[in-house]
Amino acid sequence: MRDPNTLNRRGFVKLGVAFAVTAPLAGQAALASDLPHLSEDDPTAKALGYKHDTATVDQAKFPNHKPEQNCANCKLVQGEASGDWIRCQLFPGKMVNTNGWCAGWVKQA
Secondary structure (H helix, E strand, O other): OOOOOOOHHHHHHHHHHHHHEEEHHHHHHHHHHHOOOOOOHHHHHHHHOEEEEHHHHOOOOOOOOOOOOOOHEEEOOOEEEOOOOEEEEOOOOOEEEEOEOOOOOEOOO
């Protein structure tokens, strides 16, 4: 009878696949909190009218903006918020304020 504590080839392959799938996700989560915060002076942020606080958006310049729209309820956010900051597909490598807004805002489904 085989010892249940020994790892056979099939078990080793399964373990390797599981590690290969989860390791990048763990690294990504750890790095997300280390990302810099997006500056309102960033060229892409300026082009999209990004503001850290949705209440400060210029309604005349962005008439489609609604006060209840913010980064926290945008479809383009990625992952979980780290305090008041979260990753966004429009600003790779940077964190946006959860209370922020930009012209790229898309309603979550």
